[in-house]
Amino acid sequence: MEKYRLHRNILCIDLKSFYASVECALLGYDPFETPLVVADKSRGGGSIVLAVSPYLKKFGVPGRCRIFELPTNINIIFQKPRMERYLEYSTKIIEIYLRFVSEDDLYVYSVDEAFLDVTEYLSYYKMTDFQLAKTILKTILEETKLYATCGIGPNMLMAKLALDIESKRAPDFIAQWNYDDLPTKLWTVTPLSEMWGIGRNMEAHLNHMGFKKIGDIAKSDVNKLKKKFGIIGEELYYHTHGIDMSMIQDKLKLKPISKSYGIGQTLFRDYYAPDIFQIVREMVDDVCRRLRINKKVARTVHFGIAYSKEIGGGFARQITLEQPTANENNVFKTCLDLFQFYYEGDPIRRVHVSVSGLIDNNSYQFSLFEDAEQIVKEQQIFTAMDEIKYRYGKNSVNRASTEYKSSTAKSRNDMIGGHHA
Numbered sequence: 545m546e547k548y549r550l551h552r553n554i555l556c557i558d559l560k561s562f563y564a565s566v567e568c569a570l571l572g573y574d575p576f577e578t579p580l581v582v583a584d585k586s587r588g589g590g591s592i593v594l595a596v597s598p599y600l601k602k603f604g605v606p607g608r609c610r611i612f613e614l615p616t617n618i619n620i621i622f623q624k625p626r627m628e629r630y631l632e633y634s635t636k637i638i639e640i641y642l643r644f645v646s647e648d649d650l651y652v653y654s655v656d657e658a659f660l661d662v663t664e665y666l667s668y669y670k671m672t673d674f675q676l677a678k679t680i681l682k683t684i685l686e687e688t689k690l691y692a693t694c695g696i697g698p699n700m701l702m703a704k705l706a707l708d709i710e711s712k713r714a715p716d717f718i719a720q721w722n723y724d725d726l727p728t729k730l731w732t733v734t735p736l737s738e739m740w741g742i743g744r745n746m747e748a749h750l751n752h753m754g755f756k757k758i759g760d761i762a763k764s765d766v767n768k769l770k771k772k773f774g775i776i777g778e779e780l781y782y783h784t785h786g787i788d789m790s791m792i793q794d795k796l797k798l799k800p801i802s803k804s805y806g807i808g809q810t811l812f813r814d815y816y817a818p819d820i821f822q823i824v825r826e827m828v829d830d831v832c833r834r835l836r837i838n839k840k841v842a843r844t845v846h847f848g849i850a851y852s853k854e855i856g857g858g859f860a861r862q863i864t865l866e867q868p869t870a871n872e873n874n875v876f877k878t879c880l881d882l883f884q885f886y887y888e889g890d891p892i893r894r895v896h897v898s899v900s901g902l903i904d905n906n907s908y909q910f911s912l913f914e915d916a917e918q919i920v921k922e923q924q925i926f927t928a929m930d931e932i933k934y935r936y937g938k939n940s941v942n943r944a945s946t947e948y949k950s951s952t953a954k955s956r957n958d959m960i961g962g963h964h965a
Contacts, residue, residue, distance in 0.1 A: 548787045549698065549723060553673040555660040556695040556703035557680065559637065560717070561607070562656035563595035566633050567623040569689035575599065576691075580621040583611055587812045590853075590893075594625055598691075630655065633688060640683055644669075644676070651700075651792045659700055661792040677718050696720040701788030704740050705730060723786050730784065731759030741783060749773075758784050805834045806846070806898025814852055814891035821880070827897040828876045835870035835899065843868045843901030845878040849887070850894035859886040860896070868903055875899065 559565065561575060563582040568575040575597045583593040589612035596605050605615065614620060634655045641650050641660060651659040662676055669676055677694045684692050694717065695707025702721050710719035710729065721729060733739055734757045737747040753772070755761050761769070762784035769777030782788075807827050815823065824847075835842060848860030861882050869875065879897060 548782070548789065550789065550791075551698045552661055552791075553663045553666060554697050554700055554703040554792070555662055555673065555677050555680070556653075556697070556700070556707045557641075557658055557660065557677075558693050558707055558711075559656040559684075560691045560693055560712075561595050561598050561601070562633075562690070563625065563630055564597040564623075565690050566630055567626075568597060569633075570629070571623075578621065579618050580623060581605075581611075581614065582623050582625050584624045585611060585622045586624075590812060592810060633690065636688055637684060637690070640680070640687065643683075644680055648793055659703065659792055674718060674720055678716065681717065691717065693717040694719070697786075698722060699786070699788045700790050700792065701740075701783060702786050705786075708740050709733060709738065721786075726762075726784075726786050727759070730786070731757060731762055733758045736761075739784075741780065746773075746780075803902060804846075804898050804900035805831050805838075805840075805842075805902075806896065807831055808894065808896040810894050811892065814893065816889075816891065817883075817887065820849075820883075820892050820895070823895055824879050824883070824897065825872075825876055827895060828872055828879060831897055831899055832870055832872045832875055835902075835905075839905045840902045841868040841870045841905045842875075842899030843903070844899065845875055845882075846896070846898040846900065847879040847882045848896040849883070849892050851890040852893045855890045857890075858892075858894070861886060864901070868901070870905060 564580050565575045567580055567582060568578050571580075573580065576599055578597050579600050580597040581593050581600065582595040584591050589610065591611050593607075593609050593611060593614065596607055600618070600620075601607070603615065603618070606613075638650075638652060638658070641658060645660050645662060645665060649661040649664070653659060660680075662673055666673060666676065669679075671679070673696050677696055681692045681694060684690055693707060693711040693714075695703045695705065695711050696718065697703035697706050697720070702723075706719040706721040706729075710721070711717055730739070735747060736742050736750055736755065736758060737744055739758055742750070749772070750761065753768075755764065761781060764781070766778055766781040769781050771777070773780070807830050809823065809827060811823070842865075844862055844864045846860070846862040848858065850858035863878050863882065865874070865878065875897075
C-alpha cells in the first residue's frame with residue numbers, strides 16, 4: 545500500500561468544547577474549573593444542551609444531552625446560546641491560521657475545526673510540524689483565551705484520527721501519528737464507532753460480521769467488505785490502513801454537492817394535530833425557498849416525525865412524485881398525506897421535512913390535473929417574498945399564520961443554525 549501513502553505534514557486543530565469555552569472566556573472563567581453548559585434553560589428541561597465545559601466532561605457529562613439529564617448535585621452555570629458571538633470567535637481563529645499558512649493550505653472543516661497543510665512552511669519557520677502546532681495553539685490561547693487540541697499526520701485522515709483518539713488525552717493536547725503507529729494506536733480501538741467515519745448503524749453491521757476492533761477490519765478481506773457495503777466498505781478498509789488521498793489544496797472537490805434540501809426541528813413542547821400542521825407548513829416554505837433560490841425542483845418528498853421520549857418511536861416515509869416540483873402546496877400536501885396515513889395520535893416532539901432527486905428547474909411541464917394559472921401566480925408571489933426577505937431580513941414578510949401561538953417561524957428566523965444569535 546506504500547504507493548497510496550501520502551507523506552505530508554497535516555495539522556487538524558479542534559477548539560475544545562468551543563461554545564462553552566467561548567462563554568467561559570467572555571465571563572473570565574477557567575473552562576477546566578467551571579461547571580458551565582450552553583443551553584436555553586427558559587425552554588424547560590427538554591431543551592438541548594449544545595456544549596458543556598471540560599470541567600463537566602471530567603464527571604462524564606456528555607457534550608450533547610437534555611437539561612433534565614444533567615447532574616443535580618453540581619451548581620451548574622447556564623448560558624443561553626449566542627451563535628453570533630461564536631461565529632465572531634471562529635473568524636478570529638481563522639485569521640490566526642492565515643498568519644501561518646495561505647488560504648490555499650487551509651480547509652475549514654466546521655465552525656470549530658480546521659485542517660492546515662504546513663508541509664511547505666516548516667523550512668521557512670525552521671520548526672518541526674509538532675513545534676509549529678504548539679506555536680499555533682499557544683497563539684490561539686493568548687489571543688482568544690480558548691484551548692485547542694491538534695492531531696498531526698501524513699494525510700488528513702491520519703491527522704483527524706490522531707485528533708479524535710489521542711490528542712484530547714495528551715498533556716499538551718497534541719498527538720502525532722505516522723503509518724507505523726496504526727497497529728498500536730488505531731487497530732486496538734474499540735468500540736468501532738470511536739473511529740471517525742463509523743456511525744452506530746455501521747458499527748452494528750460490522751459487529752454482526754464479527755468485527756470488534758478496528759484491527760479486525762484492517763486484517764479482513766477487502767472484497768468481503770466491498771460486497772457487503774459497496775464502495776463505502778472498500779474505503780473503510782483503506783482508512784483502517786491510514787490511506788487517504790485527499791489534498792487540502794483540492795478543497796473545492798471536498799465540498800459535497802447538495803443532493804437534497806432538508807430541515808429538522810426539535811420542539812420544546814408536545815404538539816398534536818392540527819397545531820403541528822403550522823410547523824410543517826413553515827418547514828415546507830423553508831425547503832421550497834431553497835429550491836427556488838438554487839433553481840431546482842425535487843422528485844421525492846421525505847417526511848418524518850418522532851414522538852415524545854416517554855412514548856418513543858415515530859415514522860419516516862417518502863413519496864416520489866409523478867411531476868418534479870418546487871411548489872409549496874404540492875410538497876405540503878404530500879407531507880399531509882404521509883402524516884394522515886402513518887400518524888398514531890401520540891405527542892410529537894420532532895419533525896423533519898426534506899426533498900431529494902433534485903434536477904435543474906429549466907422549465908416546468910404542467911400536468912392535465914394542475915391549475916397552471918394558479919401555480920404561476922403562486923410562483924410569482926413566493927419569488928417576490930424571496931426578494932423581500934433577501935433585502936430586509938427573513939422576518940420582513942411572513943404568512944399571516946405565523947402569528948398563531950403554534951408557529952415557530954419568527955423565532956427560528958432570528959436564529960443562526962437553529963439557535964439564538
